[in-house]
Amino acid sequence: MFSDEISAHRYLERVLWPDGVCCPRCGDGGKVGELNGVSTRIGTYKCYKCRKIFSVLHGTLMSASHVPAHKWLQAMWLTEGGAKPMRAYHLARILNVSFKTASSMMRRIVEATRPASSCIESAGATRSQSTSRSADRMAARLTT
Numbered sequence: 001m002f003s004d005e006i007s008a009h010r011y012l013e014r015v016l017w018p019d020g021v022c023c024p025r026c027g028d029g030g031k032v033g034e035l036n037g038v039s040t041r042i043g044t045y046k047c048y049k050c051r052k053i054f055s056v057l058h059g060t061l062m063s064a065s066h067v068p069a070h071k072w073l074q075a076m077w078l079t080e081g082g083a084k085p086m087r088a089y090h091l092a093r094i095l096n097v098s099f100k101t102a103s104s105m106m107r108r109i110v111e112a113t114r115p116a117s118s119c120i121e122s123a124g125a126t127r128s129q130s131t132s133r134s135a136d137r138m139a140a141r142l143t144t
């Protein structure tokens, strides 16, 4: 589960964009294309309406982090979205990150609040109707 960046992105896209790719600026998925250049980061999209480049990580705690998304997802899964106490050194060892990074990740997971942008909110509505798996709820909690 979440062993690499591609699977992490595809997973987050399914959870946060249940109706398809959604531009965080115009809240529109109508004119969005995925960029596939060799040097392009995984899951990078461009909105042809407002010309914004974005990924599913936009607006989440993960976007400003040097920690790869799949490690965030693993941390959320292991700590049950911050609900389950876990020692930072233990998490650090599992994720192969520094103790400091693991402590800061745990703190941010616990502090993570509700989604803000329109497309993410609609994803939240869809999510609460479905039999939401705990990992999905955790991913949602990462949005700021």
Ligand SMILES: [Zn+2]
Binding pocket: 023, 024, 025, 026, 027, 028, 047, 048, 049, 050, 051, 052
């Ligand atoms: Zn746009």
